Amino acid sequence: MTPATDINAWAAQWRTPMLRFARLHLQPQEEAEDAVQDALLAAWKGMPGAQAVDDPRRYLFGILKHKITDRLRQRYRHGSMALPTPTDDLDDVLFDASEHWAAGMAPTRWHTPDAHLESDQFFLVVDLCITRLPAKAAKVFSMKELLECEPDDICYTLGLSKADYWQSMSRARKQLQLCLTQHWFDEQPHRRHAP
Amino acid sequence: MKCKEFVFLVSSGQMPQAPTATRMAGRMHRYMCGHCRAFEANDQALSRTLNGMRERQWPPVEPDATGPTDATPSDGAGPR
Numbered sequence: 293m294t295p296a297t298d299i300n301a302w303a304a305q306w307r308t309p310m311l312r313f314a315r316l317h318l319q320p321q322e323e324a325e326d327a328v329q330d331a332l333l334a335a336w337k338g339m340p341g342a343q344a345v346d347d348p349r350r351y352l353f354g355i356l357k358h359k360i361t362d363r364l365r366q367r368y369r370h371g372s373m374a375l376p377t378p379t380d381d382l383d384d385v386l387f388d389a390s391e392h393w394a395a396g397m398a399p400t401r402w403h404t405p406d407a408h409l410e411s412d413q414f415f416l417v418v419d420l421c422i423t424r425l426p427a428k429a430a431k432v433f434s435m436k437e438l439l440e441c442e443p444d445d446i447c448y449t450l451g452l453s454k455a456d457y458w459q460s461m462s463r464a465r466k467q468l469q470l471c472l473t474q475h476w477f478d479e480q481p482h483r484r485h486a487p
Numbered sequence: 488m489k490c491k492e493f494v495f496l497v498s499s500g501q502m503p504q505a506p507t508a509t510r511m512a513g514r515m516h517r518y519m520c521g522h523c524r525a526f527e528a529n530d531q532a533l534s535r536t537l538n539g540m541r542e543r544q545w546p547p548v549e550p551d552a553t554g555p556t557d558a559t560p561s562d563g564a565g566p567r
Contacts (some may be wrong), residue, residue, distance in 0.1 A: 383491060391499040392488035398522035405532035418536060437537045458499035465498040469529050472536075 299336040302348050307332070317360050317434060327363055330355040335444050357439055364435070365449045373454050383465055399469065403478045414476060421471035432457060433464035488512040493523050497530055 307328060314324035334355050388394045398419040408414040424435060431450060442451070447457050489511075493516045496502040502513055517524055 348536065386494075387491045391491035393490050393522050399525045399529055400522075401525040401528050402532055405529070406535060409536065415540060415543060418540060438540070438541060458495075458501060462495050462499040465530060465533060468496075469526070469533060471528075472533070 299332060299339060302335065303332050303354060304348065306352050310352060313353065314356060316332070316362060317439065323363065327359045330358065330359045337430060359439060361435070361445070363451070368450050374441060382463060382470075386466065386470075399473065402473070403480060405477070406475070411417060417476045418468075418472065421475065422466050425467055429464040429467070430461045432460035435469075436461065488516040490504060490516075491522070492524055493517070494526055497523075497527050 308329045310331065311324060314327045315321060318324040318327055331352060335352055338355075386393070386394060386397050393399075409454055422430065423435070428450075432446055432452070435446045435449070436443065446452070447454060452460070493513055496505060496509070502510065505513070506560060517527065
């Protein structure tokens with residue numbers, strides 16, 4: 293099998309899931325398609341070394357993640373998309389004037405959270421909660437947790453200070469915990485543990 | 488340390504790299520505040536959830552069976 297035949301076979305097998313992954317991070321669809329094509333081209337160019345690849349899936353997706361990150365860097369560093377800062381402050385809801393948990397807002401421990409990791413429905417709710425994040429927090433969170441970028445790279449790509457990065461990550465994780473509590477764990481037959 | 492600061496340090500990911508005095512203050516606060524212990528436990532569960540989500544984003548071992556919707560080169564000439 294020639295390198296060109298290899299890449300054709302890989303493209304036929306993996307293009308659709310690669311496109312599905314790219315569309316999580318890039319809009320419009322055409323940009324996601326371009327990223328997938330760039331990744332397949334890079335894989336073809338690297339083919340002599342790639343013939344020893346045991347896992348084409350991880351090889352192709354590793355290249356694709358870099359191509360997505362490159363496109364995000366171009367988009368944000370050239371100022372074509374500014375990230376608005378949320379106007380609401382979640383901390384004003386969660387904490388009182390003395391910076392302790394506000395009445396009714398204190399969390400309780402989720403009941404057997406790992407037991408839900410096999411549930412498609414659970415991950416649909418997780419995905420829904422992620423889509424509800426404010427734009428800046430969503431972008432920082434997505435690059436860190438889904439694209440597995442380093443914080444310094446995220447700050448450089450999005451033009452953020454470290455303080456901005458920490459604020460955005462904190463906002464994302466606090467809001468996600470609140471959302472999952474309200475829309476999943478509080479709905480379960482076995483209610484939450486006491487702390 | 489107040490709850491708001493503890494929650495910020497945990498949720499932003501700064502706690503492990505914080506100065507010793509800050510980490511000690513956090514440890515004491517965690518010892519005293521059950522709600523913040525719960526928040527931290529839930530935050531760790533969220534991390535495990537995100538690990539699971541990343542695994543799910545990778546396609547299954549069996550690739551998608553539907554294949555591409557557009558034509559791909561089949562003559563061995565390489566990508567367009």
